[in-house]
Amino acid sequence: MKTVKYIRVVLSVAVLALLATVIALGGGDEAAHYLLTVDVAMFSLGACIAWLIITLLLGRVYCSTVCPMGVLQDIAAWLAKRLGHRGKGFYRFQPGDWRLRGIIALLVIISATGDSRTRDVALYSDPYSLVVMSSGWYVGLLGMLAALMITVAIMVIAWRTGRTFCNTICPVGTALGAVSQFSLMQLDINPDLCVGCGACEQECKSSCVNAMQHTIDHSRCVMCMNCAAVCPNDAIKYRVGKHRLTTPLLRRATTATGMAKQEP
Template identity: 35%
Template sequence: MIYKILKKSRTIIALAVLVLTFVLFIDIYEWIPEDTFDSILYLQFVPSFLHFLAVFSLVTAGGFLLILLLTLLVGRFYCSAICPLGILQDVVTRVARWRSKKKRFFKYKKPHPVLRYTFLGIMVLAILLGGGWIVSWLDPYSIAGRSFTYLFKPLVVWANNGVLVPVLQKFEVYSVYHQNLILPYLVPTLLTLALTGAIGYFAWKRGRLFCNTICPVGTFLGEVSRFSLLKVKFDQDKCTRCGKCSGVCKSECINIKEYSVDTTRCVTCFNCLEICPESALSLTPAKKQNAAESSVNQMKPVDVAANSVGHDGNRRKLLVTGLALMAGGRIHALKKNKMPESQKDLLRNEKDHPVAPPGCKSIARFNEVCTGCSLCVAACPTGVLQPALAEYGLSGFMQPHMDYSTSFCNFDCNKCGEVCPTGAILPLPIEEKQVTQMGKAVFVKQNCVVYTDETDCGACSEHCPTKAVDMVPYKNGLMIPQVDQSICIGCGACEYPCPVNEPFKAIYVNGNAVHQEAEKPETGEKQEVDHEEDFPF
């Protein structure tokens, strides 16, 4: 009975975590307050650890320590009930089991230590050396976040606009309304779809294969679980080797022939404990290894030697792949700089740096800490935050950047810093955010329609919130933009409405590698108005 309660409790916790995390990413009406984001994501392991490295506060970012303590108590409970990607895999596995006619869906499989420890080593090196782009492809929370943002959120918006809003408006219910659908770039969407599809396929066929073969968080917590207080153990006198426990073990780690459970792969789902008809399996305090386990451990030096060879091979492949990607990016840049014949008289926008979100302090720091979970992309009300392709180079692939071809940064918004779970984007008060200079506007007179077509425009000046872009006399009664970079904050409100097509914008934002503080614009003296004399009626 106690194991049935444990299993049901674990299922309820997992569903609650999955629903809350999913809602954070698809909250199209912004119903969830920003101050609750940290509470919901506090126990996500990698974001919590990176957040701690960024702020050095256990109160703000100590969730990873609680996960370690929980693992030392009962094993990899995080993987089973807190990790959103793990819970998603369980959902896929449950559907696969419903559709399958097999009596025993799973069976024991040997572990893959070479792959497991290779990916763990890559993850550790990436964190130590600031390779945030590598972390973004291995962190399970970030993978789940991108799936929610780039795959599920557009579907929710489509359902809202095409089904929910028309139906409710027929009943004169206007609490829900049409939402603008901002689709991400095709490449990030396809990559996310491919990775999510591959993980889903693994879950359909082999349960937690991804978690126990590739996921570095699962491997690390598996090593910690070797020292956990409570472990699943066999009572050989009671066991009849019916195989029911092995048939429901989604980690494929129960070897009924040897009466053993691979603790490092067990995700503490309690399925085996609940289904065993003889109560031969129990969650008991850890005991000393028996002679058979000791003999297996004596063979580990040979395995380690083999692992090192495999690790070297994988490291070479990773290096070659990285060089190929960098070379490919250079070739792409050369092709991109070919100017069309019809636009030969226009000057191409030359940006020294992309524009990183406010609160990241510097591009280098941002690339080191950000895991590309895309929560800020999902939460951004204007949609200006988009996943980077080549903007940051290889080091910031899929990390968000300010894409002023999509939109602009709202002058009165600081939501990205409020929701960031890793501290890559630090929260800024509105007053501080409004003077944080992410970049500087650059005016290209030769591209401006006032110069080329001799016609009125002024869209950039109209939208500038700090009035860093001002219109000055030009000729024939025309006005032309002029930029005061000292009060410009690089919000993109000038670049976005510019009618000239990219990459020949008449005004664009050149990002700052290190964010600076802009000067406050002069407001001038307040003029008194004679209301009695000027009253219009």
């Protein structure tokens, strides 16, 4: 799975470089038709439906390879590790909070459909718009500075806590997360192979791996593949469905204690 992670990283950096070039050449509007934005002026229903279908099939690959804000956060988290701000084993599982995500997403939707003043609230919480506005492409100096400050703040949060913005505030992430929890392909921990080292949980910048219970919150998983890449026993696979324990006694015990959800 290490190779898959490296391919994902190379792809994400290439997409970010391509997008930066397109925006610098004045093509931010055209790029918006292939990406997700809550900006009503640039929103594309076709792109939205296409990405929801892709997410339903593959999980939140958008958040690991295509979203410019996601890649910037990954760079910040990677730098924090490289520069010694955090060592190995920094992250811990945290239960997700759908209420907070839902309320923020609802507020953004209401703002996006309001007048020009309320639409600004939506714009400054939208990852694509923030990146485009940070380049100063279609806002004045003040707008550019505000977008830049928010983008830097998101990167500081990523430096300190990983993908907190993605799984708390980002309205696009909330929409994709609502779909990805039911996605066809998902990362799955094989309890038969797991040796309980906890490395996957400690490397998950979405804090969505519960190594003890062998579960992953797929609504928050951004498909970075970090967990699978660090697993010493290759116990984490990207697959359709969940692995069934091979030992019937162990299967009954874990089901009874709620340690692992099994197929019927």
